[in-house]
Amino acid sequence: MRQHPDRPVLHLSDSYLVMVNSATLRVLAPGVSLIILAEAAAIAAWTFDAGPSGFAWMVAALVAGFSLSGSV
Amino acid sequence: MNSAWMLSSSVRRGSDISGFVVGLFLGSIATALGLVLAGSLIRAPLPPLVASSIVAGAALVLLLREFGVISFPLIQNARLVPQFVTGIPFWGPAQFGMEMGTGMRTYSPTGLPHIVALAIVFLASWPEALAAGAGFALARAVMVLSFAATREKAEADTAFYTDLPRLTQVFATLFVPPIVFLVVA
Numbered sequence: 001m002r003q004h005p006d007r008p009v010l011h012l013s014d015s016y017l018v019m020v021n022s023a024t025l026r027v028l029a030p031g032v033s034l035i036i037l038a039e040a041a042a043i044a045a046w047t048f049d050a051g052p053s054g055f056a057w058m059v060a061a062l063v064a065g066f067s068l069s070g071s072v
Numbered sequence: 073m074n075s076a077w078m079l080s081s082s083v084r085r086g087s088d089i090s091g092f093v094v095g096l097f098l099g100s101i102a103t104a105l106g107l108v109l110a111g112s113l114i115r116a117p118l119p120p121l122v123a124s125s126i127v128a129g130a131a132l133v134l135l136l137r138e139f140g141v142i143s144f145p146l147i148q149n150a151r152l153v154p155q156f157v158t159g160i161p162f163w164g165p166a167q168f169g170m171e172m173g174t175g176m177r178t179y180s181p182t183g184l185p186h187i188v189a190l191a192i193v194f195l196a197s198w199p200e201a202l203a204a205g206a207g208f209a210l211a212r213a214v215m216v217l218s219f220a221a222t223r224e225k226a227e228a229d230t231a232f233y234t235d236l237p238r239l240t241q242v243f244a245t246l247f248v249p250p251i252v253f254l255v256v257a
Contacts (some may be wrong), residue, residue, distance in 0.1 A: 023227035024235045030221075031214045035246055046253055053257055054203035057196065060250035061204040064184035065100075065211025067243035068175065069232050 031066045038062055089220055091162040095169025096209040103174045104192055104205030111193035123194040128255045130190050134183035138244035148180045173209050181237045184247050191254050 042059045115123050136142045160167075175185050188208070192201050215232060222228045 023222075023224055024231035027218050027222055027228045027231040028236060028239075030218045031211065034214055035211075039246060039249065042253070043249060053254075054200050056250050056253045056257070057192075057200045057204040058207035058210075060191070060247065060254060061104075061188050061207030062211045063243055063247045063250065064182075064188045065175075065208040066214065067182045067184050067236075067240065067247075068180060069212065069215035069236055 031069065035059075035063055035066060088162065088165045089216065091165035092169035092172075092216060093209075093213045095166035095171075096173040096212050097206065098166075099170035099173025100175070100209035100212070101173075101202060101205035102170075103176065104196075104201040104208070105198065107189055107192040108196055108198055108201040111196070115194050118194075124255050127187075127191050127194050131187045131251050131255070134187050135244055135248070137183055138240055140241075146180055146183050146186060149176050172212060175208065182240055182243065184243060187247070187251060191251065195254060 038059045042055055045055060118126075133142070137144065137146075175189075180186075185208070188204060192204055196204065219225070219228050219232070
């Protein structure tokens with residue numbers, strides 16, 4: 001079934017109280033996907049003790065930087 | 073109003089986007105390297121365990137703030153980048169990007185950048201600071217590129233300005249694994 005553009009498609013917990021419509025999802029998807037991929041790669045690298053520690057710094061800054069995206 | 077919206081009048085021009093992104097990386101990397109320089113003096117007398125403990129303690133306090141357990145105002149500049157800079161081709165957006173990249177001329181709804189800055193001061197080597205600066209700039213670049221790519225500018229602005237700040241706790245959760253690694257490693 002096709003989702004109406006203005007209909008909330010994602011509900012997180014009550015504490016987050018977020019209703020993200022499809023437009024929001026589209027705009028935030030690249031950044032959030034990048035963070036999740038980087039985080040998964042970093043966790044894999046730590047698990048197998050591979051990769052430089054600089055990657056962990058990049059992931060931490062990536063999350064911090066994207067969390068600022070709503071402000072100037 | 074977010075930075076993407078401020079650039080919206082000129083952001084469709086490729087040179088303006090590239091200027092902004094170049095500025096982001098210059099500002100962010102210069103700030104990170106500056107923090108290491110300052111940190112090399114501050115941390116010099118400290119044993120590594122003390123430096124790690126300072127970062128861990130500060131991270132814990134700021135993360136508790138992100139989850140609403142405690143409340144206090146963040147140290148921040150809270151000054152907008154002047155809008156007139158966006159009217160100057162390439163170098164205007166580059167200057168705008170550079171100021172945004174420093175993360176020090178902005179309203180900060182989250183304390184995560186403060187944790188990264190503290191970690192750089194007390195723990196980072198030069199290459200690690202370079203990586204952190206690049207990561208911060210990349211994140212901010214993704215925001216403006218996402219905005220430029222969408223046709224619905226008003227909805228995109230709402231997404232960044234209204235919806236994204238509500239995801240504070242999601243970002244705080246995603247931030248925990250890397251900061252634990254940086255402190256423990």
